[in-house]
Amino acid sequence: MTTNPTIDPNDPALRSWVPGANDPAGDFPIQNLPYGIVEGAVAVRIGERVLPLGEALRAGLFSEELASEEFLAESLDAPFLNLVAELPRSVRALLRSELAGLFAEGSSARARVEPLLRDAADAVAELPFAIGDYTDFYASLHHATNVGSMFRPTNPLLPNWKHVPIGYHGRASSIVVSGTPVVRPCGQTVASDDGPPSFGPSKLLDYELEVGFFVGEGNELGSRIDVREAWRHIFGFCLVNDWSARDVQKWEYQPLGPFLAKNFATTVSAWVVTAEALEPFLVAGPMRGPDDPQTLPYLADPDGRNVDITLEVFISSARMRAEGIAPTLISRGSFKDMFWTPAQMLAHHASNGCNMAAGDLLASGTVSGPEKESRGCLLERTWRGTEPLTLGDGAERRFLQDGDEVLIKGFCEREGRPRIGFGSCSGVVLPAR
Numbered sequence: 001m002t003t004n005p006t007i008d009p010n011d012p013a014l015r016s017w018v019p020g021a022n023d024p025a026g027d028f029p030i031q032n033l034p035y036g037i038v039e040g041a042v043a044v045r046i047g048e049r050v051l052p053l054g055e056a057l058r059a060g061l062f063s064e065e066l067a068s069e070e071f072l073a074e075s076l077d078a079p080f081l082n083l084v085a086e087l088p089r090s091v092r093a094l095l096r097s098e099l100a101g102l103f104a105e106g107s108s109a110r111a112r113v114e115p116l117l118r119d120a121a122d123a124v125a126e127l128p129f130a131i132g133d134y135t136d137f138y139a140s141l142h143h144a145t146n147v148g149s150m151f152r153p154t155n156p157l158l159p160n161w162k163h164v165p166i167g168y169h170g171r172a173s174s175i176v177v178s179g180t181p182v183v184r185p186c187g188q189t190v191a192s193d194d195g196p197p198s199f200g201p202s203k204l205l206d207y208e209l210e211v212g213f214f215v216g217e218g219n220e221l222g223s224r225i226d227v228r229e230a231w232r233h234i235f236g237f238c239l240v241n242d243w244s245a246r247d248v249q250k251w252e253y254q255p256l257g258p259f260l261a262k263n264f265a266t267t268v269s270a271w272v273v274t275a276e277a278l279e280p281f282l283v284a285g286p287m288r289g290p291d292d293p294q295t296l297p298y299l300a301d302p303d304g305r306n307v308d309i310t311l312e313v314f315i316s317s318a319r320m321r322a323e324g325i326a327p328t329l330i331s332r333g334s335f336k337d338m339f340w341t342p343a344q345m346l347a348h349h350a351s352n353g354c355n356m357a358a359g360d361l362l363a364s365g366t367v368s369g370p371e372k373e374s375r376g377c378l379l380e381r382t383w384r385g386t387e388p389l390t391l392g393d394g395a396e397r398r399f400l401q402d403g404d405e406v407l408i409k410g411f412c413e414r415e416g417r418p419r420i421g422f423g424s425c426s427g428v429v430l431p432a433r
């Protein structure tokens with residue numbers, strides 16, 4: 001057993017001996033250390049390498065204090081991150097600190113760590129959590145206003161919107177990891193507002209750029225999560241694409257909200273960036289204007305903070321990929337522009353006594369900013385298809401075509417700190433079956 005010095009993994013001066021970890025344009029510096037699942041067990045990503053944590057434990061790389069923690073061994077060998085998310089925060093903090101110690105430049109453990117590393121290019125990262133429940137919010141004021149104004153020009157924002165974080169229960173079974181192809185859904189659509197409907201492949205397939213977060217410590221059925229404590233119940237964050245069939249959605253969404261228009265597939269990025277790694281990138285929020293209503297006390301968070309994550313969406317057609325044409329940037333925005341914070345979404349979800357569990361996924365809803373270029377879905381970006389975009393091969397897009405790949409990227413940047421990235425969240429559209 002080893003006794004490792006305590007290291008602050010968020011120290012911006014830390015550098016690593018692992019290949020790629022000090023690349024200023026990379027996503028995975030030593031200050032990130034996101035968790036994922038590789039070869040059916042828990043792993044951590046750094047630079048261009050992946051370390052399986054169960055193997056690291058058996059190789060005696062962790063301190064006696066950490067290695068003797070109850071449930072540590074079984075949580076690191078599990079095929080999902082749920083048990084890791086259930087570990088006490090203090091144990092997770094120690095794990096992260098000791099990992100930073102192993103990877104830090106000058107680490108005496110380097111010779112014992114190096115043989116265990118996998119090349120990230122060969123290590124296929126799997127679905128990170130066994131997701132028990134999935135809820136999708138609608139927390140961007142810009143998105144809600146844009147979409148509302150298309151369908152209700154005189155009354156874009158419903159009276160509840162600034163009082164209650166609106167959401168719907170999504171489908172956990174169809175959540176897939178980045179890189180999984182998505183089959184174009186079939187469904188009921190109408191040619192005019194009143195029908196009659198026909199059944200067939202969706203013609204208005206869209207993506208939604210979102211940020212998701214996984215619950216760590218949950219709450220008992222019948223109890224609540226205080227909004228001031230809610231951040232500490234979040235294990236980590238990922239990128240989310242909430243694929244959406246707009247023509248199906250339009251016909252089915254009233255009166256109970258989205259159903260089959262959304263639950264055919266949801267893509268998540270593979271590496272879960274811990275809430276701790278994001279703490280240097282928290283910013284004041286959410287911004288409420290002088291005319292906005294007061295937040296009800298149970299949602300009022302004096303520390304109310306958003307995370308400044310730059311988010312980008314790219315599209316490449318099958319032809320572009322075949323001809324080596326770079327993906328076309330469709331939008332760029334920031335998660336800091338959300339009206340409701342992750343803590344408010346989680347506290348609201350549990351405010352009726354609904355029990356949240358480790359590995360539950362909550363997604364933000366489409367992240368749209370104030371500018372046209374920061375609108376987070378094609379519905380808004382092409383304004384219902386009336387303002388088509390031009391891809392790198394000259395082809396026009398109103399909605400997604402078969403063979404299109406949607407690629408979402410996210411990263412945090414701040415002066416004087418290494419950039420923290422999320423890797424990518426991608427999927428190719430396959431023809432309807």
Ligand code: MN
Nearest residue numbers: 208242365366
């Ligand atoms: Mn959504």
